[in-house]
Amino acid sequence: MPFGISPAPEKFQRRMDEALEGFIGVKVIHDDILIYGCENNDKDVKENHDKILIGIMDRCRQKGLKLNKDKRKLRLQEVSHLGHKITAEGLKTDSEKVKAITEMPVPEDRHAVQRLLGMVNNIQKFEPCLSEITDQLRQLLNENYFKWDPHVHGLSFDQIRNVLSNTLVLRYFDEQKYIRMLGACLLQEGQPVCYASRTFTSTKKNYAQIEKELPAVVFGMEKFETYVHIWKKIIVESDNKPFEIICWKVLLTASKLLQGMFLRRRKFKYVVVIKPGVDMYMAYFE
Numbered sequence: 001m002p003f004g005i006s007p008a009p010e011k012f013q014r015r016m017d018e019a020l021e022g023f024i025g026v027k028v029i030h031d032d033i034l035i036y037g038c039e040n041n042d043k044d045v046k047e048n049h050d051k052i053l054i055g056i057m058d059r060c061r062q063k064g065l066k067l068n069k070d071k072r073k074l075r076l077q078e079v080s081h082l083g084h085k086i087t088a089e090g091l092k093t094d095s096e097k098v099k100a101i102t103e104m105p106v107p108e109d110r111h112a113v114q115r116l117l118g119m120v121n122n123i124q125k126f127e128p129c130l131s132e133i134t135d136q137l138r139q140l141l142n143e144n145y146f147k148w149d150p151h152v153h154g155l156s157f158d159q160i161r162n163v164l165s166n167t168l169v170l171r172y173f174d175e176q177k178y179i180r181m182l183g184a185c186l187l188q189e190g191q192p193v194c195y196a197s198r199t200f201t202s203t204k205k206n207y208a209q210i211e212k213e214l215p216a217v218v219f220g221m222e223k224f225e226t227y228v229h230i231w232k233k234i235i236v237e238s239d240n241k242p243f244e245i246i247c248w249k250v251l252l253t254a255s256k257l258l259q260g261m262f263l264r265r266r267k268f269k270y271v272v273v274i275k276p277g278v279d280m281y282m283a284y285f286e
Contacts, residue, residue, distance in 0.1 A: 019063045025052045032081065033067075046075065083122050090169040093123050098164045106157065107148065113140050120160060124196070126168035131197040133159045138199070170194060173227055184220040186227055196223040207257070213243045214261045221268045234270035244272045 037045030078087040085092040184196040
């Protein structure tokens with residue numbers, strides 16, 4: 001394959017997946033191979049890890065794959081990879097990435113704000129209200145001139161730092177366990193797997209509440225499609241009774257706005273469960 005062509009990474013990833021398929025406890029991400037034990041106690045985890053490792057080594061010999069022994073790391077309790085820290089407890093933010101944001105000086109121009117927002121975007125999945133927190137900072141990018149207000153933009157910057165001062169942990173997704181989607185949060189057994197959020201445009205802010213809820217559901221499903229596409233039924237929880245009726249409205253009788261949402265959601269199979277607002281704790285999480 002010629003060097004530098006655009007499909008090369010996807011082709012390489014597919015070849016690696018094919019070469020190492022059939023192993024449980026193995027994740028292949030381009031030229032990195034992550035191996036983890038899949039048992040309930042430390043002793044069994046180590047034995048399971050070593051068994052998988054031996055199997056991977058044998059498979060690499062069969063397929064003619066060469067490994068760099070200088071980059072090998074064995075039996076680690078946690079691994080930093082792609083801006084995240086992989087631990088036994090769950091997925092955490094990388095301390096170096098967090099430190100780069102918390103120790104970042106106050107932005108003095110648009111480029112500094114763009115750099116900050118780019119860094120913050122890497123931890124979006126860990127915080128359900130991140131788009132709301134960064135809304136004022138994003139508005140600085142739309143102004144004709146740059147003016148930092150410590151009582152507005154400085155407050156948003158401080159809120160970001162406060163969020164990162166907490167230990168943010170996401171559980172690992174298990175294809176065998178039941179899932180539910182709450183707002184833009186994917187949950188398994190009551191624990192978050194991933195968060196997602198975004199702000200409404202100035203036009204969408206004027207939508208009726210019922211017209212805001214369906215786009216939010218479609219956004220969540222499309223955002224988490226990697227996870228939910230394997231399930232025949234998705235549970236969407238809402239405290240809005242009319243929303244349940246709107247979801248099953250005949251396409252031709254719906255407004256043009258909702259018609260577009262109906263068409264986008266057709267590839268997903270889901271049911272709406274109505275819950276009291278007081279029980280929708282994630283919707284009011286701040």
